[in-house]
Amino acid sequence: MKEHKxxxxxxxxxxxxxxxxxxTAYFLTNxxxxxxxxxxxxxxxxxxxFAFYSIYLAALPRDENHPYGHGKVEFFSVFLEGSLIGIAGLIIILKSAYSFFYPEVIHDLLTGAIIIGATGIINGGLGYYMIRRGKALPSITIEADGRHLLTDTVTSTGLVIGLLLIYFTGILWLDSALSITVGLYILFTGYKLIRRSVAGLMDETDFGIVSDVVKVLGEQRRDEWIDIHNLRAQKYGNELHIDCxxxxxxxxxLNRVHEEVKLVDKMVNREAGITTEFFIHTDPCxxxxxxxxxxxNCPIRSEPKREEIEWTMDKVMRNKKHYEQ
Structure with a gap:
């Protein structure tokens, strides 16, 4: 968690x-x-x-009140960030619409454009870095913060274009028109972050991550593992919890069963790219x-093997053994 912080x-x-x-740019340009x-x-x-505080909470060890840890707080952080972005986008739209009817005198546009352009470049570089590290760690909070900064870069780009157009054309209403367009983009970005946070809080399946886990299980499947079914996944911060x-x-x-369960756990944690906690219920064939x-060399086989059943998302997530499908 040190790198997160x-x-x-x-x-x-x-x-x-x-x-x-x-x-400073605002006071210069008005x-x-x-x-x-x-x-x-x-x-x-x-x-x-708030993201910094949520990273701190997510790093706290499990306790009696939080047996799965504190990772869910990251979804609250993303929800807050998405909400604030949405509010900012709405304010931009409303103020820009207002300026259509009540335009103000603006000046020093080139200086303002240079300052805003520089801030946009810095935010863009930092945002790209945070998205890349957020996916690698993984941390939804860092990734969301990075996307927020990229959104701010788009805002700054639109702003620079608007200021330059106004400077060279003298058309004041371009300021409002471009800012409304950028405001709509910001509003949409906020919606996507809120949608993602709600999905996490409601334990919506992350099919990308689960698909990777199923792929690892299928590729390194042992003869002893006859089938896996009723697989369900929940994310808590940068940890994945799977029941199957x-x-x-x-x-x-019982000792052999325990060893096979440990093999599944170790293999997925080694190969799937995300810390995973398994709760495996074993069924007898x-x-x-x-x-x-x-x-x-099965001593109780009643018929020879005649079918190869591939482990797919659809098969492993059903609450049925493969012969029932």
Whole structure:
């Protein structure tokens, strides 16, 4: 978690410095468009501060009140960030619409454009870095904060274009038109972050991650693992919790069953790219399993193997043994 905290702290300090620069640009230009970008930078600082706190909470060990850890707080962080981005986008749209009817005198546009352009480049580089590290760690909070910064880069780009167009054409209403367009984009970005956070809080399946786990299980499947079914997954921060049923030969003793379960756990944690906690319920095989069982020299086989059943998302997530499908 040290790297998580370091990345968020860099984002927080950078956001605070860029906020000062953006408000400086506003005081120089008196542009409502610049003011909306400066106001949105406040969102960056607040969101980064809460993200830093959520990373701290997510790193706390499990306790009696939180037996699965504190990782879910990251989804609250993303929800707050998405909500703040959405509010900022709405404010930009409303203020820009207002300026259509009540335009203000603006000046020093080139200086303002240079300042805003510089802040946009810095946010873009930092945002790209945070998204890449957020996926690698993995941390939804860091990734969401990075996407927020990329959104701010788009805002700054639109702002620079608007300021330059106004400077060279003298058409004041372009300021409002472009800012409304950018505001709509920001609003949509906020919606996507909120949608993602709600999905996490509601334990919506992350099919990308589960698909990787199923692929690893299928590629390194042992003869002893007759089938896996009723697989369910929940994410808690950067950890994945999986419940599943594993069918094993019914003549295995308890020690052998325990060893097979450990092998599944170790293999997935080594190969799937995410820390995974397994809760595996073992089922004994039945005579109906023989036609797809690969177990060699089985003393209780009732019929030869005649079918190869590939483990797919659809098959392993059903609450049925493969012979029932």
């Amino acid at each position: 370091r990345i968020i702290l860099i984002s927080l300090v950078t956001g605070a410095l860029l906020m000062v620069l953006k408000f 542009s409502n468009f610049v003011l909306t970008d400066a106001a949105e930078s406040i969102v960056n600082v607040v969101a980064s501060a 049923h594993l069918t094993l030969p019914n003549y295995f003793d 039945l005579p109906y399993c023989c036609h797809y069982c690969s177990m060699p």
